[in-house]
Amino acid sequence: MSHHIAAEHSSASHHEHENPAALADLLERDAAVAGGYLDDASAWIGTHFDSDPEQILDLGAGTGVGTFALAQRFPTASILAVDASRAMLNHVTDGAAAAGLEQRVRTVECDLNASWPDAAAGADLVWASSSLHELSDPDRVLRDAFAALRPGGVFVAVEMDVLPSFLPAEFPPEAPGLEQRLHAELTALGWNAHHDWASTIAAAGFTSLERRQFTTQATSPTVAPYAGAWLAKMRGALVDRLDAVDQAALNALIDDDAELARIATTIRGSRTALLARRSAAADQQN
Ligand SMILES: C[S@@+](CC[C@H](N)C(=O)[O-])C[C@H]1O[C@@H](n2cnc3c(N)ncnc32)[C@H](O)[C@@H]1O
Incomplete structure (x- = not known):
């Protein structure tokens, strides 16, 4: 659930210095607050199988939020x-x-930029959530995923459409619109340029592409700590890019749990899933 880089498909500029513990914490909080998409997407995937998938591959699994959602959905x-x-x-x-x-x-x-895991052959389902945009050569990885799927198998890619929003437009009162400015700055840095993988998926040989959007609009006490983790990540990326007023407002919010809990009560966001198949029919012709 990290940011997206459309043009270069490269994570190097933003991720190589990312603290793994902080990223793991953010991924877990994301699943706890916005993880409804995992239930919805896995249910949708299930409708594409006559019998449940037996072998599943989770590419760029992170802490395993997708792995565990799929394990729950497909119990064998x-x-x-x-x-x-x-x-x-x-x-x-x-x-x-x-x-x-x-x-x-x-x-x-396995560093998917360098190789493909031998153990990954014969999959019924390949799931890649918020990970394709981190790869240096997603075209090659998608071709490898195609080859690893059995004929008739299904590939699913999920990406965030927008950065999640937590703050009201009128915040902070002295200079409303802080969150919009943060997102604009991050966009200028290449974050959240949502890449549409449809053509890459088709070029790898997949057919029967479908698309589904999952929106999140949730209010819960767990939103605030998740918002705090995101705001801290944004602050780290925007050092020297914010004016003094915005910097002070952001610092005050991140450093004051009670104020954060008062301000950041709702999350708004959305993800898009693309689903495609390695056609059994095409395979027979080859
Ligand atoms: C934003 S996280 C998403 C994790 C998980 N799929 C989720 O939705 O919570 C991206 C994951 O991709 C992994 N990743 C990035 N580049 C990779 C590469 N070249 N090969 C394998 N994994 C990679 C990262 O380590 C990280 O765990």
Whole structure:
């Protein structure tokens, strides 16, 4: 659920210095607050199978929020969580142990920019949520995903459409519109330029593309700490790009849990999922 980079498909400019613990915390909070899309998307995916998928691949699994949602939706499936970060995969392993899913959830540490995991063949479903935009060569990874799917198998990519919003437009009273300015600055840095993977997916050989948008509009006490994690991430990226008034307002909000809880009560956001199939029919012709 990180930002998106349309043109270069490269994470290097923003991610290489990202603190893994902070990212893991943000991913977990995201799932807790906005994770309704996981239920909705996995239910939608299920309608594309006559019988539940047995082998699932989670590309760029992070802490495993998608892995566990799919494990819950498809109770006989085995899931291979792939990530370049051992720290992330440790969360997956720990989560699997806590949920009694050790027999069904495996991890493989693999930098998808450099290679494709051998263990990933014969999948019924490949899921890539908020991860394609981080890859240096998503075209190649999608071709590898196509090859790893059995004929008739399904590929799903999910990306955020917009950065999540938490603050009212009139905040702060002395200079309304802080969040809009933060998002505008981040957009100028290449964040949240949502890439539409439809043509890349088609070029890899997939057909029957479908698209579904999942919106989040939730009010809950857990919004504030999630908002705080996002605002801190934004502040880190916008050092020297905010004027003194905005910098002070942002600092005051991040440093004051009670004020944050009063101001950031609602999250608004949306994600789009693209689903496509490795056609069984096309395979027979080849
Ligand atoms: C924004 S997180 C999304 C995690 C998870 N899919 C979710 O929706 O919460 C992106 C993940 O992709 C992983 N990643 C980035 N580049 C990668 C690469 N080259 N190979 C494998 N994983 C990568 C990161 O380590 C991170 O865990």
